[in-house]
Amino acid sequence: DADVTQTPRNRITKTGKRIMLECSQTKGHDRMYWYRQDPGLGLRLIYYSFDVKDINKGEISDGYSVSRQAQAKFSLSLESAIPNQTALYFCATSERDSERYEQYFGPGTRLTVT
């Protein structure tokens, strides 16, 4: 979805390196999410943010940190990358409302940690 962009799209890094994945959205949504996808495990929530001042841990936040620089930007950092963080990472957004709105996903970042 062009409204949600992720950079880089592919990244190979070495164990112990710090890496940042970036997400930008033009949808005007308040809520943003970071997921990782592993084969056979589906998507698992790493962190989520319901607005610029609200950051929450998800299911698997250990080893990750995030920054919500603006409504439109949400970055995910791996402070010291390890091989089991090799995965496909997705950013997503949704509207804030009393109804359950669907989430809109970026194209993903394929991260390989060697």
Place this chain on the structure above:
Amino acid sequence: AQSVAQPEDQVNVAEGNPLTVKCTYSVSGNPYLFWYVQYPNRGLQFLLKYITGDNLVKGSYGFEAEFNKSQTSFHLKKPSALVSDSALYFCAVESDSWGKLQFGAGTQVVVTP
């Protein structure tokens, strides 16, 4: 706690035949159910959702899903599959924890000509 199960890793169907992708869920409150599709090298795309009301929900690309509360199921269906429907399908559930989805492991659909 909420959870989603997609019992089939892969579903194979011939083009023109009906397609069903199974999903069962477990939540402590009211379930809000979603189906997403992922094409190769793409992000997930929303297909349909059940929030309340009619148990049969219609979505994009001719897909529909039926909410069955007694069986805690939300199976995805398409009457006549196309080769272009070949993709990875995810069921997801949200309970009363606003905006937090729990995804199933995914089901690979392969439609052969």
